Amino acid sequence: MRKILLFIALLAVPLINLKAQNITQTEQTGPVLVTIKVLPAESFKGPNAEMAWDGGARPVLLSHSLRPDHHMVVFLKEEKRPVEMAKVTILYRENTPDKGRWTLLPVARMHIEGKSLKTTHFGNNVDLKPWNYEVIVVVNQDPHADFHFKLTSCTAGIK
Numbered sequence: 108m109r110k111i112l113l114f115i116a117l118l119a120v121p122l123i124n125l126k127a128q129n130i131t132q133t134e135q136t137g138p139v140l141v142t143i144k145v146l147p148a149e150s151f152k153g154p155n156a157e158m159a160w161d162g163g164a165r166p167v168l169l170s171h172s173l174r175p176d177h178h179m180v181v182f183l184k185e186e187k188r189p190v191e192m193a194k195v196t197i198l199y200r201e202n203t204p205d206k207g208r209w210t211l212l213p214v215a216r217m218h219i220e221g222k223s224l225k226t227t228h229f230g231n232n233v234d235l236k237p238w239n240y241e242v243i244v245v246v247n248q249d250p251h252a253d254f255h256f257k258l259t260s261c262t263a264g265i266k
């Protein structure tokens with residue numbers, strides 16, 4: 108019986124990591140459906156660029172000294188249609204008992220390279236430690252969506 112339990116535990120570890128590494132949460136806030144995704148950092152430059160930058164803050168490139176390991180972005184929908192233009196503010200902090208300081212994410216507007224503007228999303232590459240996070244997303248000033256998630260593994264600084 109113990110052997111079976113050990114096998115299940117070993118099997119569960121990679122599944123948990125995989126789940127934590129690609130986080131997706133959705134919240135309806137007023138007329139806007141906000142989906143946050145936390146993914147491994149994405150490239151904006153070169154022949155294998157995954158993201159096409161369309162405006163807003165400059166992208167934090169993979170080569171940046173901050174060594175970004177995640178891509179924290181929000182996709183917006185209004186009446187089931189993707190929103191291509193919006194004023195988006197993203198604040199995040201470590202959700203520890205003594206609460207970390209709020210940090211403002213420099214929000215870039217981008218779409219997936221080679222795809223249409225229907226894939227528009229807002230956010231940037233960022234360095235996040237494996238921890239609990241709280242994120243507030245404000246769309247067009249008000250209202251806002253509040254997300255909580257936990258990262259249990261992080262990719263290396265540069266892919």
Ligand SMILES: [Cu+2]
Nearest residue numbers: 149158180217
């Ligand atoms: Cu992106």
